[in-house]
Amino acid sequence: MNFSRRAIIRGMAASTASGTLIKYAAASDTPTAAARRFAYVQMDVFTSQRLEGNQLVVFTDARGLSDADMLALARETNLQETTFVFPRDAATDRREGVKVRIFYPAGELPFAGHPTLGTANVLRMQDPSRPSSVLLDLKAGKVPVAFRDDAQGAFGEMTQLDPVFGKTHDRTQVAQVIGLHPEDLDPDLPIQTVSTGLGFVVVPLRTLKALQSLHPDFDKNDAYLRAAGDNALDFHYVTRDTGDSKVCLRARNIDRFGEDPATGSASGCTAAWMVKYGVIKPEELALIRQGIEANRPSEIFVRTSKEGERVHSVRVGGYAVKVMEGVAIL
Known part of the structure; x- marks a missing residue:
């Protein structure tokens, strides 16, 4: 723009x-x-x-x-x-x-x-x-x-603010908004708003192909996020289908200003979400790769603590x- x-x-x-x-x-x-x-x-x-x-x-x-x-x-x-x-x-x-x-x-x-x-x-x-x-x-x-x-x-x-877990979202409705089929969403993980200082809706996709095929309608996205009422800034799309054993997740973040090659705030939200739902263990250092589709490869390292049900000490790092x-x- x-x-x-x-x-x-x-x-x-x-x-x-x-x-x-x-x-x-x-x-x-x-x-x-x-x-x-x-x-x-x-x-x-x-x-x-x-x-x-x-x-x-x-x-x-x-x-x-x-x-x-x-x-x-x-x-x-x-x-x-x-x-x-x-x-x-x-x-x-x-x-x-x-x-x-x-x-x-x-x-x-x-x-x-x-x-x-x-x-x-x-x-x-x-x-x-x-x-x-x-x-x-x-x-x-x-x-x-x-x-x-x-x-x-x-x-x-960086140590981000402790996570606030917001609402979970209806899979069929979100799929319609983002232009995918419900079967493109990961059936084992929830779509949820999370904030560690800035809120994002974490959207887990089933395959790397689904992640690569995203073409958001920003008017639809913005209208949905406003109506959701939990102050989420954007959808943050992730998949466990990475094609690389060293990489825990592939991610994309796209808004009307363009594609973000590396979204550290959303990565913190995603790290908290991963620990909460067992994608990674507490204190496990995980690599999120983003920016591939934008031709700006980025590597984001995350780890998070958990005591009982409390997720805290969200850390996001890189060079x-x-x-x-x-x-x-x-």
């Missing part, structure tokens, strides 16, 4: 085959002295390979940007989400977390998974003296992201790599 242009992006960066970032500047349209400049970094999240995973732009110091500015910049980047960091003094950031706001082209989100992981990764890169855990202060609450370094890079794992940096000139 093309959005109106309200910001002029300059100083984009190109990546060489070796991964070295090369800055270049526009040759014309020199900004005036009164222009405001805001530095940004672009990340590929839930991957250790550049030009894969889910893209994210992080404005590293958004002080001075209005809500309207942030929305316009989210539309300008034209990505699933864009984040804005509001630095405070070091003591406050350590105590309360680094204040971050998340926007997508239609508004603001209280929480989203790949923006959380990607932003924490940027903060850690900017200040290597930070401890191995970065605390983010989001609209939805405080979310810690713990890091460990290995051969693939920095693996970050992230920097691909571009530059300055927005307003």
Whole structure:
């Protein structure tokens, strides 16, 4: 989708085959002295390979940007989400977390998974003296992201809010809404709304073929989700038919803005749902692969705790790599 242009992006960066970032500047349209400049970094999240995973732009110091500015910049980047960091003094950031706001082209989100992981990764890169855990202060609450370094890079794992399990949905009705037959749905697992900060309807499909054949009618989808009344943002489609023994689930998330290559918030909901219904065991590390159909392969690692019937400590992790940096000139 093309959005109106309200910001002029300059100083984009190109990546060489070796991964070295090369800055270049526009040759014309020199900004005036009164222009405001805001530095940004672009990340590929839930991957250790550049030009894969889910893209994210992080404005590293958004002080001075209005809500309207942030929305316009989210539309300008034209990505699933864009984040804005509001630095405070070091003591406050350590105590309360680094204040971050998340926007997508239609508004603001209280929480989203790949923006959380990607932003924490940027903060850690900017200040290597930070401890191995970065605390983010989001609209939805405080979310810690713990890091460990290995051969693939920095693996970050966020702890999402404890899950809230909402309504279960009628299989025949959902099949009609999403354009599939009831027999395309996994007969052994429920369709259920789950939230770990942002709500999704987890829809288990029986086969990989059914997952690959999805062509949603977004008007129907949106009307159903509004009528359901439990604040679910989207359907999140998953299947146990992965074709790879190392992969627990394949997933897709599609809305009218396009296909999301990696949906960390929905993956947290799915992880809680998997533990609740016995797809994985408590504390088992499971791999969800997403973004294949969008040509942006992503790997999302999840694990969850359970005590009795209480599911908690939902953790979603993965890698992230920097691909571009530059300055927005307003």
